Amino acid sequence: xxxxxxxxxxxxxxxxxxxxxxxxxxxxxxxxxxxxxxxxxxxxxxxxxxxxxxxxxxxxxxxxxxxxxxxxxxxxxxxxxxxxxxxxxxxxxxxxxxxxxxxxxxxxxxxxxxxxxxxxxxxxxxxxxxxxxxxxxxxxxxxxxxxxxxxxxxxxxxxxxxxxxxxxxxxxxxxxxxxxxxxxxxxxxxxxxxxxxxxxxxxxxxxxxxxxxxxxxxxxxxxxxxxxxxxxxxxxxxxxxxxxxxxxxxxxxxxxxxxxxxxxxxxxxxxxxxxxxxxxxxxxxxxxxxxxxxxxxxxxxxxxxxxxxxxxxxxxxxxxxxxxxxxxxxxxxxxxxxxxxxxxxxxxxxxxxxxxxxxxxxxxxxxxxxxxxxxxxxxxxxxxxxxxxxxxxxxxxxxxxxxxxxxxxxxxxxxx
Numbered sequence: 247x248x249x250x251x252x253x254x255x256x257x258x259x260x261x262x263x264x265x266x267x268x269x270x271x272x273x274x275x276x277x278x279x280x281x282x283x284x285x286x287x288x289x290x291x292x293x294x295x296x297x298x299x300x301x302x303x304x305x306x307x308x309x310x311x312x313x314x315x316x317x318x319x320x321x322x323x324x325x326x327x328x329x330x331x332x333x334x335x336x337x338x339x340x341x342x343x344x345x346x347x348x349x350x351x352x353x354x355x356x357x358x359x360x361x362x363x364x365x366x367x368x369x370x371x372x373x374x375x376x377x378x379x380x381x382x383x384x385x386x387x388x389x390x391x392x393x394x395x396x397x398x399x400x401x402x403x404x405x406x407x408x409x410x411x412x413x414x415x416x417x418x419x420x421x422x423x424x425x426x427x428x429x430x431x432x433x434x435x436x437x438x439x440x441x442x443x444x445x446x447x448x449x450x451x452x453x454x455x456x457x458x459x460x461x462x463x464x465x466x467x468x469x470x471x472x473x474x475x476x477x478x479x480x481x482x483x484x485x486x487x488x489x490x491x492x493x494x495x496x497x498x499x500x501x502x503x504x505x506x507x508x509x510x511x512x513x514x515x516x517x518x519x520x521x522x523x524x525x526x527x528x529x530x531x532x533x534x535x536x537x538x539x540x541x542x543x544x545x546x547x548x549x550x551x552x553x554x555x556x557x558x559x560x561x562x563x564x565x566x567x568x569x570x571x572x573x574x575x576x577x578x579x580x581x582x583x584x585x586x587x588x589x590x591x592x593x594x595x596x597x598x599x600x601x602x603x604x605x606x607x608x609x610x611x612x613x614x615x616x617x618x619x620x621x622x623x624x625x626x627x628x629x630x631x632x633x634x635x636x637x638x639x640x641x642x643x644x645x646x647x648x649x650x651x652x653x654x655x656x657x658x659x660x661x662x
Contacts, residue, residue, distance in 0.1 A: 317393065319351070319412040325367070327351045328409065337393075337416055339386030356382035356390060370399040371407045380417070392418045462497075465490040512558065512639055516551040516662040519559070519595060523586055526563040534571050538581040541567065545588040549595050552659040554640055559659075562633040562644070566599045566655050569630065573603030573653050594642075594658040605650040614646050633657075 318331035327345045334342050338354060345351040355363055359381035366377050376398045382390045393414045400409040465487075523543055531541045567584060574582035585600045606614065615634045637644040637657045644657035 317412075317414040317416070319414075321351075321410050321412075323407050323409070325349050325352070325410075337385075337391055338383055354383045356384060358382075366395075366397055367410060370397065370410060375399065390418075391416055392421045462490060462493050465493070512555050514553045514555060514640065517554045517556050517559065519549065519552045519554070519597070519659065520545040520547065520588055522556055522559050523563065523588060523597065526560050526567070527586055530564060530567045530571075534567070534584070537571065537575060538579075539571055539574055539584060540582075541584045541586070543586045545586075546590060549588055549590050549661075551662040552595050553662050554659055558636045558640070562636055562657065563597075563599075565630065565633045570599055570601035570603060570653060570655075573601055577604055591658065593661065595661055596656060596658045599653075599655045601653045603651070603653045605652045605654075606646060606648060607650060608648040611646045611648045 315333060316331070317334045317337055318329070319327065319334065320329035322328055326347055326349055327342070328347075330342045330345075334340075340354065342351070352360065362379065363381050366379050369377060376396055378394070378396050380392065380394050382392055385391060394417045395412050395414045397410055397412045399407050400411065401407050523545055527541050527543050534541050563586070567586070570584045571582075574584070579602070582602045584602075587598045587600070589596045589598070615631055634644045637659075640659055642657055642659045644655070647654040647656060
């Protein structure tokens with residue numbers, strides 16, 4: 247009889263199997279923990295390295311902000327100050343730390359420049375990337391700095407503005423130098439333009455001051471004699487008084503013209519232009535009438551007062567009337583006529599002198615104010631040049647209108 251032998255497999259729930267599974271699980275957990283610890287160590291090292299890199303980058307940025315020679319300002323989308331360069335404090339004298347996180351830095355921007363600066367931010371929010379502009383900043387001592395900026399914008403993926411970066415240059419001294427240079431050029435230009443007038447004025451002042459003083463003295467002596475002599479006529483006394491007034495006025499012309507040429511000084515006051523025109527025409531009419539020439543005025547009573555020096559305007563009108571008289575005489579006409587008009591032209595007051603002389607063509611009219619343009623046989627021929635300079639010094643303009651026959655000269659002044 248044979249005996250059957252059976253091998254029994256251990257049950258899944260046997261202690262041996264359980265022990266084996268537990269060992270496997272522990273081994274897997276240990277391996278996982280080791281991997282996690284290794285990954286965590288690597289992550290910590292990476293974070294530490296990244297933090298160190300960021301710290302170095304921050305220190306680098308701070309160093310740039312500290313040593314930057316130009317003002318740099320970084321503001322956020324709400325216009326709060328985020329960063330600034332030390333040169334901002336050096337230029338303005340303000341402590342910018344107190345502006346960090348606020349919009350108080352706007353107080354530094356000059357009031358008249360704030361709207362323009364705000365428009366720069368609006369344009370950058372739209373579609374522009376960089377804008378060059380200028381504005382003034384107020385220093386701690388109350389003075390102003392003129393700054394030229396290039397402002398750029400940083401946006402997110404949705405094209406929304408995050409930061410505005412303003413990089414500037416202090417151009418205060420440059421603008422001041424440009425202004426001084428412009429003034430010097432204006433002075434040089436005026437001196438060059440008025441050199442002939444300067445020479446004439448010096449000559450007139452030297453030659454005429456003494457005779458004019460003598461005339462005044464003789465007239466005053468004559469008046470004194472007339473007062474002491476009952477037989478003197480009232481008419482003679484009036485004439486002598488007019489002579490005295492005109493001699494004094496000639497002296498004023500010379501003194502004021504010299505002051506204008508040497509220092510560029512003109513005393514501008516509100517002036518009744520019609521009264522000057524009427525008075526000058528009346529004075530010139532006596533001499534003109536002897537040559538068969540009538541001078542009449544046609545003034546606009548509604549024109550406003552002008553800003554001018556009455557002596558200089560009288561001198562200009564006298565020159566223009568004298569030229570008109572000579573032009574008519576050159577035609578050998580038995581009689582002639584000159585008309586002086588005043589009119590309002592927009593924001594200016596226009597004075598025109600019309601004469602019945604031969605006139606002037608366009609080519610000569612364009613060069614009439616050149617020192618060498620005179621065709622007079624006698625005299626220096628710079629009356630028009632002086633008149634032109636005086637009117638320009640008043641902020642006006644004098645010109646000759648081409649016309650044949652008949653001469654037309656215009657000048658305008660600004661109303662008071």
